[in-house]
Amino acid sequence: MKILAIESSCDETAAAVVEDGRQVLSSVVASQVEEHKLYGGVVPEIASRRHAEAIVPVVSQALSDASVTLRDIEAIAVTYAPGLIGALLVGVNFAKGLSLSTGIPLVPTHHLRSHIASNYISNPDLKPPFLCLIVSGGHSHIVMVEDYTKMKIIGRTRDDAAGEAFDKAARTMGMPYPGGIALDKVAEDGDAHAFRLPRPVVHDAPYDFSFSGLKTAVINLIHNAAQKGTELNKADVCASFRYAVVDCLSTNFLKAAQDLGVSKLVIAGGVSANRLLRRTLADECQRRGYQLFMPDVSLCGDNAAMVGSQGYYEFCGGNIAGTDLNAFATMPIDALSF
Ligand code: KG4
Numbered sequence: 001m002k003i004l005a006i007e008s009s010c011d012e013t014a015a016a017v018v019e020d021g022r023q024v025l026s027s028v029v030a031s032q033v034e035e036h037k038l039y040g041g042v043v044p045e046i047a048s049r050r051h052a053e054a055i056v057p058v059v060s061q062a063l064s065d066a067s068v069t070l071r072d073i074e075a076i077a078v079t080y081a082p083g084l085i086g087a088l089l090v091g092v093n094f095a096k097g098l099s100l101s102t103g104i105p106l107v108p109t110h111h112l113r114s115h116i117a118s119n120y121i122s123n124p125d126l127k128p129p130f131l132c133l134i135v136s137g138g139h140s141h142i143v144m145v146e147d148y149t150k151m152k153i154i155g156r157t158r159d160d161a162a163g164e165a166f167d168k169a170a171r172t173m174g175m176p177y178p179g180g181i182a183l184d185k186v187a188e189d190g191d192a193h194a195f196r197l198p199r200p201v202v203h204d205a206p207y208d209f210s211f212s213g214l215k216t217a218v219i220n221l222i223h224n225a226a227q228k229g230t231e232l233n234k235a236d237v238c239a240s241f242r243y244a245v246v247d248c249l250s251t252n253f254l255k256a257a258q259d260l261g262v263s264k265l266v267i268a269g270g271v272s273a274n275r276l277l278r279r280t281l282a283d284e285c286q287r288r289g290y291q292l293f294m295p296d297v298s299l300c301g302d303n304a305a306m307v308g309s310q311g312y313y314e315f316c317g318g319n320i321a322g323t324d325l326n327a328f329a330t331m332p333i334d335a336l337s338f
């Protein structure tokens with residue numbers, strides 16, 4: 001079964017054709033990142049306008065790259081939540097128009113569930129149940145994936161997402177948006193033990209995260225040094241900060257796995273491209289005899305191939321929307337409504 005997938009939740013306009021949830025026939029991503037860099041972050045109004053310009057050529061390209069026409073497509077999967085509302089509405093309205101004019105069923109797909117599904121593409125043998133750490137620009141969750149469309153939130157961030165903390169720390173050091181990628185690279189040459197940074201914990205919620213105190217600590221470190229005219233080694237600051245974030249993520253994730261008795265672990269989302277997170281979890285999982293699955297780095301960021309994969313499982317689970325489908329800025333991963 002071939003699915004046309006559409007993604008426009010943030011600053012990437014993407015379309016893909018995916019067969020039976022696992023085989024990517026085409027994947028096109030038009031990134032707006034260069035324009036948002038000028039402002040140090042995503043400007044929602046600009047994002048919506050760029051999606052409106054890009055959506056038709058991106059979808060046409062995805063169909064032609066896959067050597068298919070709409071006649072070969074059996075469902076249209078579209079990201080409908082969560083994300084920037086104006087950005088989501090571009091993809092949702094385009095998909096609705098296409099569904100209305102062709103009669104092809106419309107499958108509303110949750111963005112974070114799609115991030116998880118990037119693993120079904122990279123790891124063809126992976127099947128639920130498993131425990132997943134989802135770390136993106138807007139979310140940090142530990143989720144028990146009981147089945148393809150049945151999930152339970154085990155832990156979540158109480159304030160900033162991990163990606164957001166990476167981006168803010170990087171911006172304070174003058175790195176361009178999205179700074180998490182640049183910070184990760186610079187950190188490779190630094191000493192992770194050069195600066196002691198806090199590991200915030202949430203009282204009585206061992207699987208929850210809190211990154212705002214850690215973010216403030218690194219920003220204060222940088223500002224205090226600037227006020228005193230002291231030169232800080234940038235690579236050491238990046239490495240110490242990255243180590244602190246990864247320590248919090250991996251400690252809670254591994255504790256949840258141990259407490260729940262789950263030995264199949266998965267990571268997903270933009271921050272799952274982080275080199276230290278991948279190395280740390282690979283080492284820890286090997287030591288404990290756990291299986292660890294990760295998406296290819298090329299599939300960690302926003303794309304529509306992952307939407308086509310999750311869309312297939314949503315379709316199989318009967319999640320089909322009418323043309324009154326709306327977009328939602330927020331939506332829990334474990335209790336969808338549309
Ligand atoms: O999943 P994603 O592409 O978009 C959202 O759904 O939010 O995640 C983007 C986030 C950004 O904050 C970006 O800085 C972060 O993922 N990111 C990284 C790395 N690559 C992307 N953070 C740390 N290390 C990386 N290598």
Ligand code: ZN
Nearest residue numbers: 136270301302
């Ligand atoms: Zn994302």
